[in-house]
Amino acid sequence: MSEEIGTETAPADPLSLHVPEPAVRPGDTPDFSTVRIARAGEVPRPPVDVPPDDIRDLAFSIIRVLNRDAVAVGPWAGLLSADELRDGLRHMMTLRAFDARMMIAQRQGKTSFYMQNLGEEAIACAFQKALEPGDMNFPTYRQAGLLIAAGYPLVDMMNQIYSNERDPLKGRQLPIMYSSRDHGFFSISGNLATQFIQAVGWGMASAIKGDRKISAGWIGDGSTAESDFHAGLVFASTYKAPVVLNIVNNQWAISTFQGIARGGSGTFAARGLGFGIPSLRVDGNDYLAVYAVARWAIERARRNLGPTLIEHVTYRVGAHSTSDDPSAYRPKTESDAWPLGDPVLRLKNHLIELDEWSEERHTQAEAEIRDEIITAQKEAETHGTLHSGQHPSVRDMFEGVYAEMPPHLRRQRQQAGY
Amino acid sequence: MIEAIRDAMDVCMERDDDVVVFGEDVGFFGGVFRCTAGLQKKYGPSRCFDTPISEAGIVGAAIGMAAYGLRPCVEIQFADYVYPAYDQIVSEAARIRYRSNGQFTASMVVRMPTGGGIFGGQTHSQSPEALFTHVSGLKTVVPSNPFDAKGLLIAAIEDDDPVIFLEPKRLYNGPFDGYHDRPVKPWSQSDLGEVPDGHFTVPLGQAKIVREGTAVTMLSYGTMVHVSLAAAEAAGVDAEIIDLRTLVPLDLDAVRRSVLKTGRCIVVHEATLTSGFGAELTALVQEECFFHLEAPVRRVAGWDTPYPHAQEWDYFPGPDRIGRALQEVLEV
Known part of the structure; x- marks a missing residue:
């Protein structure tokens, strides 16, 4: 072979740089024909102690439970009762309504910034239900569903968003950068990918202490390009850390399509294979599938079988944040064309199909949730919003930098007049 | 001074199961400067271990462990190699207490040999202390002798905030007065080389x-x-x-x-x-x-x-x- 190459005489073309482009841009017709989607129920469910090499194909398929007729099918189905499914639906509906309400609050100037979870509600809401008290998530900014499913009070979320006098974080963090140790929700950084390796360290600590708690790392498709992602994978792999490593592939990193971070790799899940980490792809808009895969991975971690990498395949229906306009970089109707559908609608239809839900009950639930959110909002606003009412004090600004305030900060606090 | 630093970690690991030590070549071999020699043997591989060559990984994992409640004391092989971990130190360790309003803290020490005088060239000689003193939420310590090194390191490990602990590598084997062409004097010939056994601290913040x-x-x-x-x-x-x-x-x-x-x-x-x-x-x-x-x-x-x-x-x-x-x- 090498001799043949050596005798090649035709001159090679000059080099050219390859810059991936999404299939469509604004003005084009949305096209997801290249997204290969497995049929619901098609992907097998291996035992949790399966050798990673035996399930390499799971990094290239998509585990799905709900089929087109909203029926739960296949080996990953059958884990959740009707009550649990109704809870799940309510969590997702609550998150969606909460987002809608807070988007308006941001436009009304009650806060500076907001990030919604639209279209991705199933992932965090379902995952949280598979965890135990004491486990710890290391979330990014689009996993508010973890808090809602863990029962964190909506009014505390709003107090944080408003940076008001009851803000649990004393006005120190951007809106939605929540933190609640008691609800298994690690402080959101706002710097991307940093929390991925921290999740691994947290899991390692549990193993060092001989405890039973496990952790979950979260990262977006775009941020998998950061070195912290790879540090997380290598540490998780080396020490068989009890951690579930979640990639939420919502197709867009602000305006950059997922192909820029994914490069030549077939899928994001496939990144785990080189580390010998069992790596699965799941339909992120299928509450039942996310829950089933989460349960599988969490059981592996709990049984000291090591880490699992999960790529949740979904679509970011809304803007990245209140600071960008998606119509500038993708077709306006792209989200309608997304082949995995809407997570709330799919679970609703499934419950109706089971005869455990109805359009009437859904409408009634929507009204109840709206009331619950409005009540919480009214209460939160009695404690202030970003530009009116009560706020954490300027004195608070100097607290908590260190366990004890060092002399230089005390001097500066005095200079500030406090 | 190497023995004093090792002794400080030994004392802390003995007293507190939550103290863990790790870094590149730190476990079985005991560190390229031998500062962790014997700790793995004494405390086992889950409390003193080797890591992949990933400074961001070392510090990032330590932050997760500290959030859990451990007190990691990690080694960066040379201060010149700390930059891949800089984001984890600056954006994470230094700020976790503040941004979570005390729900999570980063009680941890990042040790690293600093400074020149050993013909280490540009990648084994830097003194990056100002990159850390500029960051609110960090404490930065630089000992000048074995007694202080031990007392300051114990204080740093017991401190509830992240501490950057810079060890002047030219001082590891003896005091150095800058006359590089004169014979090297070992610490054993200096009063400052006398280090008490057991637990003592030199409080942070005292010159x-x-x-x-x-x-x-x-x-x-x-x-x-x-x-x-x-x-x-x-x-x-x-x-x-x-x-x-x-x-x-x-x-x-x-x-x-x-x-x-x-x-x-x-x-x-x-x-x-x-x-x-x-x-x-x-x-x-x-x-x-x-x-x-x-x-x-x-x-x-x-x-x-x-x-x-x-x-x-x-x-x-x-x-x-x-x-x-x-x-x-x-x-x-």
């Missing part, structure tokens, strides 16, 4: 006057404490020499008292001059002591070049350069 004097105040830390002593002696100057030991929090009272007494001040560090910690010290001295100053405050520091290999001793701010600065400050 130490290593030589009392009246003519000029010399502010320094790490290796340059010894070089400053030698320079003052060579110049025959009755200098008051302060070993800061902790840069943040700074013992400003000690600095102020001394400069008010002497009316003159020079700052000596090995790190590059521009935006170095000396700039902060100089600013503080003029803010606090301006009307007592007889002369402008002078800085003696590494040149603003990368740390060279062949020209190491022209780069290093040795006794001659310090002596000239002393002369200038005293002539005013």
Whole structure:
């Protein structure tokens, strides 16, 4: 072979740089024909102690439970009762309504910034239900569903968003950068990918202490390009850390399509294979599938079988944040064309199909949730919003930098007049 | 000093199961400078272990562990290699207490050999302390002798905030006065090499006057404490020499008292001059002591070049350069 190459005489073309482009841009017709989607129920469910090499194909398929007729099918189905499914639906509906309400609050100037979870509600809401008290998530900014499913009070979320006098974080963090140790929700950084390796360290600590708690790392498709992602994978792999490593592939990193971070790799899940980490792809808009895969991975971690990498395949229906306009970089109707559908609608239809839900009950639930959110909002606003009412004090600004305030900060606090 | 550092970790690991030690070559081998020798054997591989070559991974994992409730004391093989971990240190370890309103903290120590004088070239000689003193939420410590190294390291491990612990590698095997062509003196021939057994601390935030004097105040830390002593002696100057030991929090009272007494001040560090910690010290001295100053405050520091290999001793701010600065400050 090498001799043949050596005798090649035709001159090679000059080099050219390859810059991936999404299939469509604004003005084009949305096209997801290249997204290969497995049929619901098609992907097998291996035992949790399966050798990673035996399930390499799971990094290239998509585990799905709900089929087109909203029926739960296949080996990953059958884990959740009707009550649990109704809870799940309510969590997702609550998150969606909460987002809608807070988007308006941001436009009304009650806060500076907001990030919604639209279209991705199933992932965090379902995952949280598979965890135990004491486990710890290391979330990014689009996993508010973890808090809602863990029962964190909506009014505390709003107090944080408003940076008001009851803000649990004393006005120190951007809106939605929540933190609640008691609800298994690690402080959101706002710097991307940093929390991925921290999740691994947290899991390692549990193993060092001989405890039973496990952790979950979260990262977006775009941020998998950061070195912290790879540090997380290598540490998780080396020490068989009890951690579930979640990639939420919502197709867009602000305006950059997922192909820029994914490069030549077939899928994001496939990144785990080189580390010998069992790596699965799941339909992120299928509450039942996310829950089933989460349960599988969490059981592996709990049984000291090591880490699992999960790529949740979904679509970011809304803007990245209140600071960008998606119509500038993708077709306006792209989200309608997304082949995995809407997570709330799919679970609703499934419950109706089971005869455990109805359009009437859904409408009634929507009204109840709206009331619950409005009540919480009214209460939160009695404690202030970003530009009116009560706020954490300027004195608070100097607290908590260190366990004890060092002399230089005390001097500066005095200079500030406090 | 290596034994003192190892002993500090040993004492802490013995007293507290939550103290864990890890880094590159730290476990079985005991570290490239031998600072963790024997710890894995004594405490087992889950409390002292080798890591992949990933500084961001080492510090990031330590932050997760600290959030869990452990007290990691990690080693970065050379301070020159800390930059891949800089985001984890600056954006995460330093801020977790603040941004979570105390729900999560990062009680951890990041140890790293610092400074030159060993022909390490630009990748084994840097002094990056100012990159850490500039960051709110961090404490930065630089010991100058085995006694302080042990007492400060125990205090750092027991501290509830993240501590950057810079170990001047030229001091590992003995004090160094900057006369590089003279025979190396081991710590065993120095009073400062006497280190008590067991647990004791040198509190963070307290400077130490290593030589009392009246003519000029010399502010320094790490290796340059010894070089400053030698320079003052060579110049025959009755200098008051302060070993800061902790840069943040700074013992400003000690600095102020001394400069008010002497009316003159020079700052000596090995790190590059521009935006170095000396700039902060100089600013503080003029803010606090301006009307007592007889002369402008002078800085003696590494040149603003990368740390060279062949020209190491022209780069290093040795006794001659310090002596000239002393002369200038005293002539005013």
